[in-house]
Amino acid sequence: MSGSEAGVKPALISVRPTTAESKWAGKECPHCKKDISAGENAVLCPKCYTPHHKDCWTTHGNVCALDQTPANIMERAGRAAAPAVDGAPVGTPAPVKPAAEAPAPPKAAPVKAAAVPVAAAVPAAKPAAGGGASSARAMRSAARRAQAQLTTWPHLLMPEFLSAVLLMIGLTVMAWFVNAPLEEHSNPNHTPNPSKAPWYFLNLQELLLHMHPGLAGVVIPTIIIVLLMAIPYVDITSDDTGVWFSGAQGKKVFWISTVYTFLWAWALILADEFVGVRAVIENAIPVLKISWLSEIVTQTMVPTAIMWAVAVGLYISIAHLKPTVRDVMIAYFTAFVIAWILLALVGSAFRGPAMVLYWPWNMPPRIA
Amino acid sequence: MASGTLGQRPPTGAQVWDWLRNGRVFKSIFRYSYPSDRRNRIMTVAKNVFLHLHPSQVPRGGIRVTYTWCLGGLSFMTFLMLTVTGVLLMFYYVPSVTRAYQDIQDLETVVTFGMLMRNIHRWGAHMMVITVFLHMCRVFYTGSYKPPREFNWVVGVILLVLTLLLSFTGYLLPWDQLSFWAVTVGTTIGGAAPIIGKQINFLLLGDFEIGQNTLIRWYTLHVIALPLILSLFLSVHFWRVRQDGGISQPM
Incomplete structure (x- = not known):
C-alpha cells in the first residue's frame, strides 16, 4: 500500500488532542515507545488506527511505524481543536445510506453530508480508482472535514437574515427622519x-x-x-x-x-x-x-x-x-x-x- | 394528515402546524420538509435556487460575526434595496434637463412615499460605499485575499470601483446645483488625464459641457449598464468564494 502507486495521494489525517477520555490515551507510540498522555497531540494511522505522537509522525517521514502507510497531517485552522458539532462523533466510518431514508441518526449524518456537497468540493476526497480502502479513507477524511462544519441553515442564514432586517430598519428610520439634500435648480452660470x-x-x-x-x-x-x-x-x-x-x-x-x-x-x-x-x-x-x-x-x-x-x-x-x-x-x-x-x-x-x-x-x- | 384522509375529529393545532411544514403543499414547493434536522437543512440549502449561493455547510470559525462583521452581506443587501427603490424612482423620473429637477420635487411633495424612497436610495448609496470599503478592509486585515483567493480579491477591487461609479453617476440625476457642480468637479478631474484628457472629458460629458447628453449618458449608465456589469462581477465574486475553498477561517 504505497502512496505513489497509480498516483494515489497519501491520505490526509487530522491532529487529535488527547484527553483522559481518548481511546488512545496511555497507549504506546510505536515511534518513540513512550506513552501518549493527555494533553499531547496524537494522530491515528489511517489504515490500522495505531496512535502515534503527532511530532513523531512528522519526524519519521509521515508514515505509520507499523505498516508504513503514508499520510499527511492536515494543517487546517480550527479543525483539530473544534469539538464535534451537531452530535457527530469523531471519525466514525459509517455506511452511506440512500438519501431517501428517514431523518438520519446523528452517527451517519456527517458522512451523508460529506457524500453530497463536501466530497465534490474537496479534491483530496476523490475516491481512488478501484481502491476500496482508499475510497473508505476518502470517506473518513471527508467525514472528518465535516466535523467543524455547521449547517448553513440556520447558523449562517439566521445572522444574514437578522443583519438584513436591521439594515432595512436602520436605513428606513434614517430615511424617514433625514431628507436627502436638494438644492436650487442647476445653473451653469453660477x-x-x-x-x-x-x-x-x-x-x-x-x-x-x-x-x-x-x-x-x-x-x-x-x-x-x-x-x-x-x-x-x-x-x-x-x-x-x-x-x-x-x-x-x-x-x-x-x-x-x-x-x-x-x-x-x-x-x-x-x-x-x-x-x-x-x-x-x-x-x-x-x-x-x-x-x-x-x-x-x-x-x-x-x-x-x-x-x-x-x-x-x-x-x-x-x-x-x-x-x-x-x-x-x-x-x-x-x-x-x-x-x-x-x-x-x-x-x-x-x-x-x-x-x-x-x-x-x-x-x-x-x-x- | 398528509395522506389527505382527515379523521372524524377536527385536527389539533400541532397537526395543522406539522402539515404546514411537512405536508404535500410545502414539499411541492421546497421539495424537503421543514429544515429542522441536519439532513433537511443541508438539502434545503443545496436544492434552493436562492440559497444555493451558499454551501450547505460552513466552517464554524468563518461565520463568526466578529470575524466577518456581515459586511459583504450588508453590501449585497444594500445593493438589493438600491435596486428596488431605484426601480420605483424610475417610474417617476424622466432624464430630461427640462423635467428632471421638477420630477425630483414631485417625488418629494406629490408622490406617496416618494420622499422616503428617494431618501432610502440616497442614504443607501452612501451606505454601500462605506460597507464595500469596510468589507475590503476586513478581507485585507484577516488575510483573506491570500492564495487561493487572489483573483476574488481582484474582482472585489473591481466591485469597489463599480460601486463608486454607480454612486457618482446617480449623483448628477437630481439636476440641482449640488449635483451639477459636483459632477463638474469630478469630470474636470477625469479631464486632467495626461495626453487623452480632452477625449476622456468628452466621453464623460457627451458634449463640451454638462447638458442633456451628459444627463442621458449618466442615467443610462446608472440604471442599466453599471448595475448589469456589477451584477456580473457580483456573481463571479460569490461563485469564487465557494470555488476558492469557502469563506476563510481564523485559526
Missing part, C-alpha cells in the same frame, strides 16, 4: 463656493489642491487600483489566512502605520496650506516662474518625490520589527486606508469657501 465632489471623491479633490490635476486625479487613483489588485500576487504566503493582522506583530505594524500616516498627512496638508510649497520653490529658483516648467517641477516632481520619501520612511519606521512581506503589506495598505479617510474628512469637514482650511465649527456658510 458656481457655488466651494464646489465639491461627492464625499468619497473629496480625497482626490484634496490631492488636487496640492499637485498637478493629472497626477492627483488620474495617475494616483490608477496606481492605487493597480497596487490593490497586485496585493495577493506579492504576498503569496497563506499560512496565516484568517488571523486578524496575522498576529501581534501585524497589529503593531498597523498602529505604527496609522499614527505615521495620520501625522504625515496632516503635516503635509498644513505645510502646503500655510507655507505654500509651490511659492517657496518658485521664489527660490526664479526660472520655475515659467508656468509649464513649474507645472512639471513644483506640481509633479516635488509632490512625487515627497510621496516616495514618506513611503520609504514608513518602511524605515517598521524595519526594526524585521517585517515579513505580510507586515509590509499591512503597513502600506493601512497607510492607504488612513490617508484616504483622512483626506476625505479634510475635504468634507475642513475645507470652506475657496477651499481654505477652517475648523468645522467655524465653517462659514457655503455661498450657493
